[in-house]
Amino acid sequence: MPSRETSYDGTTIALHWLMAGLVLVLWLIGTFLEDLLPKGPLRSGIWSAHFVLGFVFTGVTVALLAWRYTNGRQLPVEDPGPLHVLAKATHAALYLLLFAIAGLGIANAFVRGVTLIGPLSLPQLGDPEWRKPLTQWHGLAANVLMAVAGFHSAAALIHHYLWHDAVLRRILPGRAPSAPYERP
Numbered sequence: 001m002p003s004r005e006t007s008y009d010g011t012t013i014a015l016h017w018l019m020a021g022l023v024l025v026l027w028l029i030g031t032f033l034e035d036l037l038p039k040g041p042l043r044s045g046i047w048s049a050h051f052v053l054g055f056v057f058t059g060v061t062v063a064l065l066a067w068r069y070t071n072g073r074q075l076p077v078e079d080p081g082p083l084h085v086l087a088k089a090t091h092a093a094l095y096l097l098l099f100a101i102a103g104l105g106i107a108n109a110f111v112r113g114v115t116l117i118g119p120l121s122l123p124q125l126g127d128p129e130w131r132k133p134l135t136q137w138h139g140l141a142a143n144v145l146m147a148v149a150g151f152h153s154a155a156a157l158i159h160h161y162l163w164h165d166a167v168l169r170r171i172l173p174g175r176a177p178s179a180p181y182e183r184p
Contacts, residue, residue: 007170009073015064016171019098022057023149026050027142044115051105051114051122058102065095078159078167090152097145104138 007013029050037043077084111131113124159167 005073005075006166007073007172008075009071010173011067012064012072013171013173015060015067017173019057019060019064020149022053022060023098023145026053026057027146029053030139030142048115048117051109052116054102054105054109055116058106061095061098061102075170078165078170087155090148090155093148094145094152097141097148101138101141101145104134104141108134108138 008016029046033043033046033050037046107126108131109122110125111128111134113122115121156168156171159165160169
């Protein structure tokens with residue numbers, strides 16, 4: 001079997017794992033902060049950090065998608081057929097949810113007029129009555145994203161530990177980007 005690229009490029013890998021980390025941190029804050037901390041300056045500060053990280057998340061989402069479809073390394077399909085269709089559908093769902101979460105989060109930030117860092121605040125725009133529904137939709141989309149991301153992660157682990165193929169290794173950091181891999 002001829003040699004081929006076996007890893008995504010460093011930018012794709014870095015953006016992928018940065019996105020995964022941001023999704024996890026933002027979800028944990030959004031899901032558990034109200035239950036863990038009483039109202040006060042610490043909780044307000046963490047909510048501000050959540051909104052700032054949400055804007056970073058939005059930028060990383062746009063950068064990842066733009067990079068993947070312009071300069072990112074495109075790898076050959078590991079398993080054409082139904083599993084490839086499922087993988088494409090899963091990635092499409094992930095991107096759709098990432099953009100939905102970002103849009104709902106930005107709308108929520110402006111409806112609330114949140115404080116970001118120090119004296120930097122967003123203006124309060126729109127009807128404050130939208131706070132609750134935007135928060136609920138944002139949270140629902142985040143929970144659905146976590147479920148789809150869990151499925152995505154489980155599939156990668158199945159590829160690695162049960163099927164012993166290169167799917168997971170292709171996105172792991174620290175791999176030689178052009179080292180050949182031949183399937184046994």
